[in-house]
Amino acid sequence: MPSQIVTLTVNGSPQELIAHPSTTLLRALRENLGLTGTKRGCAQGACGTCTVLLDGEPVVSCLVPVVTVDGAEVTTVEGLADADGGLSPLQQAFLDNFAQQCGFCTPGMLMTSCALLRRTPAPTRDEVDEGLSGNVCRCTGYEPIVAAVLDAAGRTSAEVGS
Amino acid sequence: MAPINPRVNPIDHDYFPHERRGSFSVIGSTVQRADAHGHVTGRTRFFEDTAPRGLLHLKVHRTTRHHARINSVDVTAARQVPGVVAVLTHEDVPNNWYTVLRLIGIEPDDEPVLAEDRVLYRGEPIVAVVAETEEAAWDGAGRVVVDYTDLPAVLDVEEALAPGAPVIKQAGTNYFVYEGHHCRRVRFGDVEAGFAAADHVFSWTYGSAPIEHAPTETTGCIVVPQGDGRLRIHSNTQAAFFTLDNTALIIGRPFADLQVVGGTVGGGFGGKVDVMVEPLACIAATVTNRPVQYSYSREEEMQVSSPRAAERIVITDGVLDDGSIVARKVVLYVDAGAYSRHSPYGTTKAAAHFPGPYTIPHVHIDAHCVYTNRTPSSAMRGFGVTIGDFALESQMDRIARELDMDPLELRLKNAYRDGDVKAHRKVASGTGLIEVIQRAADLVGHELAAESRLLSSTTPREG
Numbered sequence: 001m002p003s004q005i006v007t008l009t010v011n012g013s014p015q016e017l018i019a020h021p022s023t024t025l026l027r028a029l030r031e032n033l034g035l036t037g038t039k040r041g042c043a044q045g046a047c048g049t050c051t052v053l054l055d056g057e058p059v060v061s062c063l064v065p066v067v068t069v070d071g072a073e074v075t076t077v078e079g080l081a082d083a084d085g086g087l088s089p090l091q092q093a094f095l096d097n098f099a100q101q102c103g104f105c106t107p108g109m110l111m112t113s114c115a116l117l118r119r120t121p122a123p124t125r126d127e128v129d130e131g132l133s134g135n136v137c138r139c140t141g142y143e144p145i146v147a148a149v150l151d152a153a154g155r156t157s158a159e160v161g162s
Numbered sequence: 163m164a165p166i167n168p169r170v171n172p173i174d175h176d177y178f179p180h181e182r183r184g185s186f187s188v189i190g191s192t193v194q195r196a197d198a199h200g201h202v203t204g205r206t207r208f209f210e211d212t213a214p215r216g217l218l219h220l221k222v223h224r225t226t227r228h229h230a231r232i233n234s235v236d237v238t239a240a241r242q243v244p245g246v247v248a249v250l251t252h253e254d255v256p257n258n259w260y261t262v263l264r265l266i267g268i269e270p271d272d273e274p275v276l277a278e279d280r281v282l283y284r285g286e287p288i289v290a291v292v293a294e295t296e297e298a299a300w301d302g303a304g305r306v307v308v309d310y311t312d313l314p315a316v317l318d319v320e321e322a323l324a325p326g327a328p329v330i331k332q333a334g335t336n337y338f339v340y341e342g343h344h345c346r347r348v349r350f351g352d353v354e355a356g357f358a359a360a361d362h363v364f365s366w367t368y369g370s371a372p373i374e375h376a377p378t379e380t381t382g383c384i385v386v387p388q389g390d391g392r393l394r395i396h397s398n399t400q401a402a403f404f405t406l407d408n409t410a411l412i413i414g415r416p417f418a419d420l421q422v423v424g425g426t427v428g429g430g431f432g433g434k435v436d437v438m439v440e441p442l443a444c445i446a447a448t449v450t451n452r453p454v455q456y457s458y459s460r461e462e463e464m465q466v467s468s469p470r471a472a473e474r475i476v477i478t479d480g481v482l483d484d485g486s487i488v489a490r491k492v493v494l495y496v497d498a499g500a501y502s503r504h505s506p507y508g509t510t511k512a513a514a515h516f517p518g519p520y521t522i523p524h525v526h527i528d529a530h531c532v533y534t535n536r537t538p539s540s541a542m543r544g545f546g547v548t549i550g551d552f553a554l555e556s557q558m559d560r561i562a563r564e565l566d567m568d569p570l571e572l573r574l575k576n577a578y579r580d581g582d583v584k585a586h587r588k589v590a591s592g593t594g595l596i597e598v599i600q601r602a603a604d605l606v607g608h609e610l611a612a613e614s615r616l617l618s619s620t621t622p623r624e625g
Contacts, residue, residue, distance in 0.1 A: 022297070036211035037204020039428070041378045042460040049378050077204035091202040095194065103201030104378045104428030110202065138378055138429045 006070045010035065011079030019066045026050045026061040029076060037077040037107050041136070048135030051108040052076050058115040060134075077107035080114065090114055093152035094145075101139030109135050113149045122153055197426075208379060208426050209396040214386050214453040218247060220446050221299035221456075222287040223306035224466065225277065228315035228535040229330060232279050232288070232308060239305035240291050245298030248449050250290040252276040255445060256414035261502045262437050265407055270333055273501040273538075275412055275441050280313075282330060282500035283537055285466035292446045292454060315535040319474060319495035322532050330500070331533050338498070338506045338531035346513040348527035350585040353480075356489025356524030360480030364561055367476045368553035372469035372497070375542055379428020381467055382457025383439045385447040388421075393444050395422045400430040405437050412441040413448070420444070432541035436468055436503050468540030471505060472497040473512075475553040480524070481561055485572045489524035490517040494550070496531050499538035504545070506531050511546035517585055518554040519595045520576040521623065525585035570599055571614055579619050593619040 001021045008015045010033060017032040026043075029035045029052070038061060041049025045063040052061045053075035080088045087095070090113055100106045109132065116123060116131035123131065128149045129142075137145060175183070200206035223240075237249045252258045252274060259271040277288045291302035314328045321327055322336040330336060340346045357363050383397040399405040402422040410417045427434055443456040458467060473496055480489035494512055498505035513529035562569035577595040584590055596619045603610050 030211075031213060034213070035204075036207070036213070039208070039379065040210065044460060046460075047378060077202075081203055087202065094202045095198050098195070098198075100195075100198060100201045102377075102379075102427060102429045103197065103206050104208065106201045107204045136378060138376060138431070 004067055006066050008066075008069070008071070009073045011075060017066075021065060021067050023066050024062050025052070025054070025059070025064040025066045025069065025074070028066040029061060029074070035076050035078050039104055039107055041105070041108070046136075047105075047108075048112060049105050049108040051111045051135065053111055053115055056115070056118070058112050075111070075114075077110055080110060089155040090117065090149075090152040093148040093155060097144050097148035097151055099140065099144040099148035105135060105137045109137065109145055113152070116149065117153055117156065122157060123149070125150065206426060208428055209382060209384055209398045209424070210379075210455075210457065212384050212386070212396045214384065216452050217384070218292050218294060218446065218450060218452050218454045219296045219299045219456075220290055220292045220443055220454050221296070221303045222442070223289040223291065223303040223308070224285045224287055225281040225308065225310075226284060227281055227310055227312060228284050228317070229313045230281050230310040231313060232277060232281065233311060234309045235288060236307040237289055239307065240289070240302040243293070243298055243302040243305060245294040246291055246302040247294065248292040248446060249302065250276070250292070250442065250445060250449070251288070252278045254449070255412065255441070257412050260408060260412055262404065262408055263502065263504065263507055264411075265404065268502065268506055272331065272333065273503070281310075283535055285462075285537060286500070290442050290446065292450060317534055317536060319472075319497050319530070319532040319534060322534050323495075323530065330535060336533045338502060338509070338533075340506075340510070344530070346510050346527075346529040346531070348513055348516070348525060348585055350526075350587070351489075351524035353489045353491050353524045353526035357478075357480040360488050361483045362481045362564065363478065364481060364557075364564060365476065365478035366557060366560060367474065368549075368556060369474045370472055370549045370552070372472045372537070372539060373542065374464055374467070374469045375429070375431040375433035376463065377427075377429025377431065377433055380458040380460060380463040381434055381439055382455065383443050384453060384455045385440070385443040386453040387447050387451055392419050392421060393447055395420060395440055395444065397422055397424045397440055398427045398430070398434055399424050399437070399440070400427055400432070400434040404435065405440050408437040409440045409444055413444050431543050432470075432545060433467055435541040438467070466537060468499070468503055468538050470542035470545055470549075471499070471508065471539035473549045475550065477553060477557045479557065479561060481565070483565070485561075485565055485567050485575045487520060487522050487561075487576050490522045491526040492516045492528070494527070494529040496529070496546070497536060497539060498531050498533055499536040500533060501538040502531075503538050503540035505539055508541070508546035512550050514586060515547045515550050516554070518551070519578050519593075520573075521578045521582040521590075522576070522585065527585070568610075570603055570608060571611060574599055574610075574614050574617055577619075579621065579623055581622055595619065
């Protein structure tokens with residue numbers, strides 16, 4: 001099958017790329033668009049490391065052939081901060097709670113958490129555990145990550161309330 | 163920079179009477195990690211975030227056998243796969259035999275970069291295929307045809323040492339030779355006399371399985387030929403200079419020809435200390451004069467990256483009725499798998515760690531570094547020590563149970579103190595086990611006897 005042109009909106013910017021039918025969204029983001037913040041962990045959909053938002057929903061980008069999502073809106077870790085580089089409350093909460101060690105799972109954790117907080121702005125501990133259950137971290141243990149997500153939920157609701 | 167947060171935990175300065183107060187500006191306060199901002203913004207550059215133009219991919223053909231003679235290797239079909247640009251065998255590796263610890267004088271070079279006439283473990287690499295795409299490289303690697311004669315496999319450490327076991331190593335023994343000896347030994351006092359004088363002799367065996375580090379980022383590198391003929395190696399190695407030196411020796415080039423760009427590791431835990439991908443990627447980059455990536459798939463990471471060694475540990479103790487341990491014999495078998503890597507060092511470390519933080523007058527340690535037809539094991543977080551501690555402290559708990567003694571009191575009775583001579587003939591100093599146990603007992607509300615409260619690491623042992 002021939003390659004084809006795919007149009008995406010990535011982090012708010014229109015993008016056009018040529019992709020083979022076997023090209024994954026992960027590879028398209030990293031190799032075609034140079035957005036290397038999204039990481040390859042297992043390349044088989046098991047670890048959550050490559051999670052991005054596809055039309056607002058979290059997906060493991062290693063399992064999505066990019067030609068099947070022509071026209072979609074994609075958000076990656078590079079799209080979380082403000083245009084001027086200011087960190088989102090979620091990113092700041094990850095910093096303040098030391099929710100990273102080697103940093104390799106962090107982008108996927110952030111994107112999964114971002115989707116969770118959009119869906120459930122004030123999650124319980126159990127809901128955070130469940131929400132992050134598809135993302136593997138091998139360094140820190142999960143406690144600081146869960147703490148960061150709960151912290152971010154508090155900050156966001158405080159912002160909305162003020 | 164993020165501001166330094168106020169101190170979150172007050173420091174008990176009583177433990178540090180000789181330190182200046184100004185020395186405590188960091189301990190007890192919160193300081194942000196230097197790399198954290200890059201991690202949360204996705205800007206930290208891992209090795210795979212380098213994307214040179216014209217990047218080639220290297221994949222290897224791995225054996226499916228535990229132990230076999232190689233009769234022939236046919237790479238004809240691999241070369242014919244569209245996109246394949248080079249196929250490498252052991253003949254393309256300038257110095258094919260190595261062992262990573264030769265840099266500190268460990269011998270012999272017992273591992274080939276690519277197998278020659280034999281394979282010693284399932285997953286051992288035989289042929290490297292370099293191609294325009296990952297898919298073509300995998301396809302080519304899958305089309306290599308190897309004809310084998312299977313040989314008897316040795317899959318258990320004690321079987322490997324048994325008389326008449328098939329010898330799997332070229333050096334002629336299924337164990338690493340320590341200065342002429344079949345194991346790393348410690349001899350202190352007379353352990354048999356200690357057992358004879360004891361009220362009880364307890365002997366138990368402990369075992370562990372291999373443990374895979376499973377870092378989220380698999381082992382890998384990208385090698386980029388430079389305009390001046392040097393090779394720039396983007397690697398996730400945990401040991402940049404180990405990698406540089408071993409790679410230079412294997413490819414037969416001066417150290418100064420190589421530059422390692424590293425220091426950013428997506429999870430290592432000891433699993434990225436061996437030198438597994440850089441030599442072949444450097445050879446492929448030299449042969450093709452193009453950038454080459456060699457990364458493990460998740461399956462390879464699980465199957466062939468070195469795990470923590472499986473260990474079997476037999477501890478025999480002579481103990482008096484009052485809980486004093488008067489003799490301890492430890493026999494350790496470390497399953498190095500098929501090749502040495504870091505296991506001779508880890509086994510020595512284990513021998514240095516036994517008999518644990520206790521003062522025992524008669525000690526006998528035999529630490530065997532054993533070769534089997536299993537995946538080579540190597541470094542992982544405290545290797546040579548962690549499993550030993552599990553065994554030692556399990557042993558202490560079981561002795562306490564047998565004697566109907568408080569397990570903390572048993573440890574306090576035998577804990578080393580400043581001035582004690584340890585089994586390795588070193589005088590102990592700076593010991594703190596007694597105080598740690600006393601404090602731990604306080605924290606969990608565990609009652610200790612009045613005389614145990616009075617013990618200290620700086621009070622000389624009686625007698």
